[in-house]
Amino acid sequence: MADLSAVRAESLVKDFGDFRAVDGIDLHVRQGEIFGVLGPNGAGKTTTLRMLATLLPIDGGHAEIFGVDVRREPHRIRQLVGVTGQYASVDEDLTARENLWLFARLQGLPGTRAKTIAGELLERFGLQEAADRPLSQFSGGMRRRLDLASSLITRPPLIFLDEPTTGLDPRTRGQMWDTIRELVTDGSTILLTTQYLDEADQLADRVAVIDRGRKVAEDTPDALKTQVGDSTLQLSLADGSDIALAANVVRRLLGEEPVLTPESGRMNIPLPDPNRAADVLIGLREAGLGISSVSVAKPTLDEVFLALTGHGADDEPQMEAAR
């Protein structure tokens, strides 16, 4: 088999009425990798995933999963892909064990096998104690874990995870990351979406950045980050009216364009090297500009977007002439 791609999607299109939610996205996910789809709210991440998972009809373009045509052979696709949606798709009226049993039976596992698999997954995801409680008593994190467990019953070679860690606390998020890495070690391929550059950085081998239904970049997380600098210097000036002067200092010293935030007197400065932060601070003192707070942080998704698209992630899609 020459083609080692898990997903090959070309010019995917999805229209909701007049609104084009996905506008010609190409995705190429290789076997055995973690591929991240990064984008702000409303970018079209969920819609893209749902089309590939046969949950939404594809309005335009072409998609194959392990060489199987998504549009023509949905039943085969459903046997190859485990889907964990953005919102838990488990049955609220059943217990965790009953949920897993049901999904296992539906996929043709014999009764006893369904029972053992359910037991194994409950244990693996730390849900044994809660196994026979109704889901209404589950926390958000437990529900997510059950949802992921439900997608793994038949050990599908491709797993879709739609914002797997949104709303999880840092510890649970770390556990989820470990689980995802284990899945890849087992030989599965992962396609995940996220709003966090940090998460894509931690997990993904390659990342596609999506904005308003279009792919604006695709690269390794490292390469993406170097486009915006390794870290960001966040500054608050003592006097907000000094902002223009401060911006000049930054330009002169670093040759970088500072990002002005909505709060007055605040700016984020992309740093090619965290050590250059000191240069900026010294430069500002020499220029006589007072600082009220300062911190060095990882670049945020917002900055990646700004760098890639020229507009922030939260901007409303106002004046885009291309539409």
Place this chain on the structure above:
Amino acid sequence: MTTTSTMTATTPTPRRVDPSAAVARTTSHSSVQETWVQILAMARRALKKMRRKPEQFFDVLIQPLLFTAMFAFIFGGAISGSVSDYLPVLIPGILAQTALTVCMATGVQLREDMDKGVFDRFKSLPIARIAPLAGPMIADLIRYGIASVLTLVTGLAIGYRPGGGVFGCVAGVALTVISGWSLAWIFTWLGTMARSAQSVQGISMMIMFPLTFLSNAFVPAETLPGWLEAFVKVNPVSHVVSAVRDLFNDGAVTAEVGWALVGCVVVVVIFAPLAVRSYSRKM
């Protein structure tokens, strides 16, 4: 594939996932046997829900009791001269009405269910599209059964003595269950089409009332004006009611029984595919 999968004898690590083997294993659709297993799994889910939410049995329990007693004493004298003369006419009518109420609940509950997150998973799994629809309907057979038996028992309690004996009663109840189940496909179809559970309820009411009251369920068709009598005679509910009457009161398997069964088959053949199609489209 650069990783070398070392096989250590002690750890029972599962085999690595092999995509090409997985692709080779896929099938283009669920076989009949697989579909049957899926339907049964869905039926079991529905049964568990019923056990956990017994309040949904309310209509099934209350309606037969209340309507049988109420209609018998209110209309009995006016329509048939006495309560005991009216019961042989009334009980099969109430049975049909109760079965239709259960049908309506089937559609409404399906719609409610479909709006839940778990249906996303059902759609993403390689299962036959009919399974999520047919599963709950199998579980509903219990509801039709309970409702029918309860109506009959209420009738017996207030003095109904079916001439068809045990055979007639069992056959009549069975026919009611079959008819209810078949007609439920209409409401299931509505459930997959409508926007909300409430609209299913509204539309179902509009279908159910003419079907039950413009039938011979509560009054003999001959007492109606000609144009109404014509409608009543083609109304499938009338045929079911007549058939059940024949079974209950005479223990006779008449042509009406045949017609009722034919009607059931026709309804299922038309509406089951419609429902499945509309369900698979709604993705």
